Amino acid sequence: MPEETIFHLTKEGLARIKKEYQELKTFKGAKNKEDLSPEYVVFRDDADFLETRMAELGNIIKNARLISLPPKNKQNIVSLGATVLVSVDGQDDEFTLVGHLEANPSLGRISNESPVGSALLGRKAGDRVVISSPVKTTYTIKKVIYGRTA
Amino acid sequence: MEELLNFLIEVGKLKGKHRRGWQLHQIKNPESTAEHIFRMTILAWVLGSKKKLNMERVVKIALVHDLCEVYASDLTPYDPLLPKDKNKIKQILKRWPKFTPALKRKKHNNKYKMEECALDKLIFKLSPDLKKEMKHLWVDFEKGLTKEGRFVKQVDKVENFLQGLEYWKKYGRIQHKLWSRWIKESLDDPILLELIKALEKKLYQGA
Numbered sequence: 001m002p003e004e005t006i007f008h009l010t011k012e013g014l015a016r017i018k019k020e021y022q023e024l025k026t027f028k029g030a031k032n033k034e035d036l037s038p039e040y041v042v043f044r045d046d047a048d049f050l051e052t053r054m055a056e057l058g059n060i061i062k063n064a065r066l067i068s069l070p071p072k073n074k075q076n077i078v079s080l081g082a083t084v085l086v087s088v089d090g091q092d093d094e095f096t097l098v099g100h101l102e103a104n105p106s107l108g109r110i111s112n113e114s115p116v117g118s119a120l121l122g123r124k125a126g127d128r129v130v131i132s133s134p135v136k137t138t139y140t141i142k143k144v145i146y147g148r149t150a
Numbered sequence: 151m152e153e154l155l156n157f158l159i160e161v162g163k164l165k166g167k168h169r170r171g172w173q174l175h176q177i178k179n180p181e182s183t184a185e186h187i188f189r190m191t192i193l194a195w196v197l198g199s200k201k202k203l204n205m206e207r208v209v210k211i212a213l214v215h216d217l218c219e220v221y222a223s224d225l226t227p228y229d230p231l232l233p234k235d236k237n238k239i240k241q242i243l244k245r246w247p248k249f250t251p252a253l254k255r256k257k258h259n260n261k262y263k264m265e266e267c268a269l270d271k272l273i274f275k276l277s278p279d280l281k282k283e284m285k286h287l288w289v290d291f292e293k294g295l296t297k298e299g300r301f302v303k304q305v306d307k308v309e310n311f312l313q314g315l316e317y318w319k320k321y322g323r324i325q326h327k328l329w330s331r332w333i334k335e336s337l338d339d340p341i342l343l344e345l346i347k348a349l350e351k352k353l354y355q356g357a
Binding site for chain 2: 042101103104112137
C-alpha cells in the first residue's frame, strides 16, 4: 500500500489477476450477462464498479513486477517470495513475504513493506532480527524456503 | 420506508453488542461494535484525507464493514482454541494463536461465508441500489479490490490496536507485546505506521 506504481506479485497472484481481468472483459462484451463465475458475481449488476475494477486490474497488470526465484546460491537469504520460519520470543511461526497487494497476515502472507517484512529482507537463517519501537520483539530466522505458496 | 426503518432498527443492535475479543480478556463494559465502527470511521476519514483516495468511498466502507455482525458472530483469532474454563482462556491469550496454513485458509473462508450470509440477510429488503452498494463496499473491504478497500482494512486493525492499548493502560489485562508484534506484521501503510509510532510513544511513556 505505500506506493501503487509498482506491484510485486507472485506468479500465482499475477495469473489470478489476469484471469479476473480476462473474465470481466469477456463478461463486459457478452450479450448474455448471466455467465460470470460466482467469485466475480458482485460486478454483474453494477457497470460503474465493473469499470473501476477493470481499470484497477489493468493498472496492476501494466505495472506488475513478477517475484522471481533467486539464484540457488542466494536462496538462503530472505527476499520477496520467501517463506520464513522464525522463532518469535520463543514461539514458532512462519510467513511468506509478498508485495502489498497479496499481503494477508491472517493467511500468513505479510507485506515486504510492513515493519517486520522489511526488517526480514536480506537476512538469513540464524540471524536475529530485532524490532524495537518501543516494544522489543526478536525474530530468530530458523529457515528460509522458496517455492512454497501461502 | 418501512423496510428502511426495519433495517435501521436492526443496525441499532450493534450499539449494544459488546465486542467478544475484549470480553475474552475480561474487560469490564467493553466497547460495542457500533463504538468500534464510529472511531474507525473517524480514523479512516482524518488519515485517509492525507492520501489520494475517494473519501466518500472510504467513509462508506468503514461504516459498512462490520454491519454483518448484527447477525454474524464476532469471531476472534483464538476461536477454535477456546475452552470453557476462564483460567485456561487466560493461558491461551498469552500466546498468539498458531494454525497450519490449511487451517488458516479454512478459517478465513468460513468467516467470509458466514459474514456474507449475515450481511445478505440484513440488507435483503433494502432497495436494489442501496443493497448493491452496501454489498459492493463490503466485498471491497474483505477482498481489497480498490485502494480505498485496502486502506480501510488496515484502519480496522489500527482502531483495534488503539483500543487494545487503551485497555492495557486501564486494566493491564491485554498482552500488549503480542499486539505490538501483530500490528507490525499487519500494516504497511506509511501514514498508519506513523500513527502507530505516535501512539506507542504516547502510551508507553511512563509504562
